[in-house]
Amino acid sequence: MSLYYEAASIIANADAKGGSLKNRVFGKKDLKSPPGAIYALVAEATKWSTVLKDVIERSDILRLEKKLTPTLALLLAHDLLLAKRGVAAPKEHPLNLAISRHKARLSAEFTKCRIRNGFATIEVWRTHINDSAHSGEGTNGSNGTSSVRPRWVRVNAVRTTLEKCLSTAFADYTRVTSLLDLKGTGKLIYIDENIPNLIAIPPRIDLSKNPAYLKGEIIIQDKASCFPAYLLNPQPEDGHVIDACAAPGNKTTHVAAIVSSLTSASEAKVTACERDKTRALTLKKMAKLAGAEKIVDIRAGQDFTRLDPNAEQFADVGALLLDPSCSGSGIVGRDDMPTLHLPSVDAGPQPVAGKKRKRKGNAAEKKVEEKEEVVEEEVTEETPESAEVENDEKKLAARLANLAAFQLKIILHAFKFPAATKVTYSTCSIHAEENENVVVKALASDIAKERGWRILPRKQQVEGMRKWQRRGNAEACTGASAPEVVAEACIKCEKGTEEGTMGFFVAAFVRDREAGEDKQQDETERDEEEAEDEWEGFD
Ligand SMILES: C[S@@+](CC[C@H](N)C(=O)[O-])C[C@H]1O[C@@H](n2cnc3c(N)ncnc32)[C@H](O)[C@@H]1O
Structure with a gap:
């Protein structure tokens, strides 16, 4: 497999691994190309991806080179236009031919793009691109707007208050009213409008030695990760x-802070299950640092699906927060996969209406057509390698299906707790298979119908979540009785946007206590009657 196919596979994240690009590349054991070369290619191509996407779309090469995928086109165009060594494949290699035969067109579009963006030389442009990447800010977000990646900080209400923090830990910070203003210089602070007790500061500011951080008064936590406990x-x-x-x-200590602010800390009770004993040690440390060890009862090594919902000790469980393992495709770390903007085949210049190409056109047109036919043939030679990419897609689909089955199991188990009336379900995934699709299946389940579980509609959500604009996708909710309502109830975050969050998904399920109790009572009575009917003794 060539460097380009291996780099494309890393980008497709066929193993559905979360974490940084470095981890994904250097953690992969079976690479044939040098990991350093793959890492450099993906990182550099990603930095330039908004530019290359534009250049490729305007050049229309995806329409001409039918088997060149958007990812391969992006990687190859990067090397053709920007790498000192050019395309790292022999001249006669089909991939090299597929991109190099469009060199004139691509170079012309690249130059036009540079001029449109106001850069006198490629070097000035390169410096700008590198600076933007270094500060964690995209020149353009995935939706074409500016993106920002601030450092989100949650003020831990178990230990302190926002006001105290603003007058101590952040006393010398200047307040800004927009996240984009955090790109400025100096000590800047933004107070979030959706989540109480959440602030943002520029990512260049290191808080690891800050006394408030060391005392657990502030916790570094992405904004999106604060949605579940708040919702x-x-x-x-x-x-x-x-x-x-x-x-x-993170979410345990957040929920602990919320419950303890409403009742006395001695009454507040949170049970935290963690199946992995080693990870439970971190949970323990975190709860202690956050001052929540008396509020949180940690069940190390406890599989949640093996907890007995009908046990006496859980009789008063009214709310459950579910944040199960997922593909992690939405995660953005400081050293993580930056957002890659891929070209689309449909975005190129469209053929002018009424000027349909004919087989017997003028000489120039014919030449183009002949070239196109050759292109088809040459790329077909790549079938074995294309099959590997296809195989990666299949691997990803299989992994998502497994995760979705496990995620659904967690939700359905939560629905069984007799006094429960609130459940949130979240993932840091951008895949509908783990998000809207799971929600739809949960709503369609027998237990949801029996116990009256429904989606919490947007208009009934807490204010900050109601105000959040990015919602679920109705197409991914097909199968629900009201797909638009379910989609609107689902809350999404996208990485690489002006909202400065990771990719995330959360939805809440609710039911009326009375309706649930009635239905459960009916069910119990029905079970008893059935048991009586089944009883055939003493005759
Ligand atoms: C996405 S992480 C949770 C992150 C956490 N909520 C936070 O905000 O810090 C998922 C965790 O669930 C644990 N887990 C997976 N399956 C579980 C199960 N059946 N019961 C309990 N814990 C489980 C995993 O070991 C992992 O630590």
Whole structure:
């Protein structure tokens, strides 16, 4: 497999591994190309991806080179236009031919793009691209707007208050009113408008030695990761809360802070299950640092799906937070996969209406057509390698299907807790298979119908979540009785946007306590009657 196919496979993330690009490349054992070369190619091509996407689309090469995938076109165009060594494949290699025969067109579009963006030379442009990547800011987000990646900081309400923090740890910071303003110089702070007690500062500021951080008064936590506990909105009447998949504990300590602010810390009760004993150690440390060890009962090594919902000790569990393992495709770390903007085949210049190419056109047109036919043939020679890419896609689909089955199992188990009326389900995945699709299946389940579980509609969500604009995709909710309502109830975050979050998904399920109790009572009575009917003794 060539360098380009291996790099494309890393980008496709066929192994569905989360974490940084470095981890994904250097952690992969079976690479044939040098990992350093793959890493450099993906990192550099990603930095330039908004530019290359534009250049490729305007050149229309994806339409001409039918078997060149958007990812391969991006990687090859990068090397052709920007790498000192050019395309790292022999001149006669089909991939090299597929990109090099469009060199004139691509170079012309690249130059036009540079001029449009106001850069006098490629070197000035390169410096700008490198600076933007270094500060964690995209020149353009995936939706064509500016993107920003601030450092999100949650003020831990168990230990302190936002006001105290603003007058101590952040006393010398200047308040800005937009996330984009955090790109400025100096100590800047933004107070979030969706999540209480959440602030953002420029990513260049290191908090690791800050006393407030060391004392657990502030916790570094992505904004999106604060959505589940806030959306769950546990109230004193909800009683006991369960965090089903808790380590390392960001959401556990957040939910602990919310419940303890509403009741006395001695009454607040959160049970945190963590199946992995080693990860549970981190959870323990985190709960201690956050001052939540008395609120949180940690069940190290406990598989949530083996917890007995009908056990006496869980009789008052009213709310459950479910944040199960997922593909992690939405995760953005400081050293993580930056957002890659891929060209689309349909975005290129469209043929002018009424000027259909004919087989017997003028000489120039004919030449183009002949070339196109040759292109088809040459790329077909790549079939074995294309098959490997296809295989990667199949691997990803299989992994997502497994994860989705496990995620659904977690939700359906949570629905069984007799006093529960609130459940949040979240993932840091960008795949509908793990998100909307799982929600739709959960709503269609027998237990949801029996116990009256439904989606919490947007208009009934807590204010900050109601205000959040990015919602689910109705097409991915096909199968639900009201796909538009379910999609609107689903909350999404996208990485690489002006909102400055990771990729994330969260939805809440609710049911009326009375309706649930009635239905459960009916069910119990029905079970008893059935048991009586089945009883055939003493005759
Ligand atoms: C996405 S992480 C949770 C992150 C955590 N909620 C936070 O915000 O810090 C998922 C965790 O669930 C744990 N897990 C997976 N399956 C589980 C199960 N059946 N029961 C309990 N924990 C489980 C994993 O070991 C992992 O630590």
